[in-house]
Amino acid sequence: MLTVFVVEDEPQTRRYFCECVAGATDLRLAAEVGTVAEARRWLAGESLGPHVALIDLGLPDGSGLEVIRQVRQQFPACDVLVISMFGDDDSVMASIEAGAVGYIHKDEAPHDVATTIRQVHAGASPISPMLARRVLRRFRVEPSPPTAPTADTTGMLLSAREQAVLELIARGFSYAEIARLQTISVHTVQTHIKNLYKKLSVHSRSEAVFEASRMGLLKSFESR
Missing domain, CATH: 3.40.50.2300 (Response regulator)
Incomplete structure (x- = not known):
């Protein structure tokens, strides 16, 4: 309840x-x-x-x-x-x-x-794709050189599927939409998102977008 x-x-x-x-x-x-x-x-x-x-x-x-x-x-x-x-x-x-x-x-x-x-x-986290982009722009923080992630550390942090789900989260897609685009079940999407939250040490979609942007994990999405 x-x-x-x-x-x-x-x-x-x-x-x-x-x-x-x-x-x-x-x-x-x-x-x-x-x-x-x-x-x-x-x-x-x-x-x-x-x-x-x-x-x-x-x-x-x-x-x-x-x-x-x-x-x-x-x-x-x-x-x-x-x-x-x-x-x-x-x-x-x-x-x-x-x-x-x-x-x-x-x-x-x-x-x-x-x-x-x-x-x-x-x-x-119900936000529109347009608003997700505004969140990214608003909270974008350039990482300092000592902690900036490299391609190797990024690869170790997230799997290819988790990275794909992360970018779709940032674009404001719902669980069902992500499942359809990735050809997986909604349950599997939820599992990937839980893993993302754990790896990023966050508890919500907006926090995940902010933290991933800060760490440079959404660089490919932001440049589109």
Whole structure:
């Protein structure tokens, strides 16, 4: 049973997401609040924290970015999705910088909302290919000479299949799309991604893209 924390000030939208969670047998609503202050109070009283948090940015008493940062600091294992409108890439970028792993649209169908929550908890990161490129540009850090990876060390770090999966992750493809492009099962894709996370010492897609870019493992993708 996955627990979900909803932070949204617009009553109708908050009710919609809560109903999406309630309608899924494997999801449970941990709490619903509409302000930064309410979110802080609820988080302060929690010991385990939710599995997934859906957080809007435009709250009446502050920015949802404050809540995202507190969630990530207090419960690092919690996956955060920013509640977004179509075309709101700048806000999504700010959320990813604060610790979110992607976004969920306000007008997604109930089944898609539940599916996105499950996929995120399983390690997916719902961002568009265009946004993935922006993440790469934003977080690109030139490695210092002593630690810059060589072709040999890169080859030792990742297998050819893991490298291919990594580049597709950075381009924003879903698990199913990666499976189809690589002619493998979704389960195998998940296994490769878990191995990638372990080797890169990360816990989410956005972290994997950032770390791989920092290490120079996405150089071929960035030059396309």
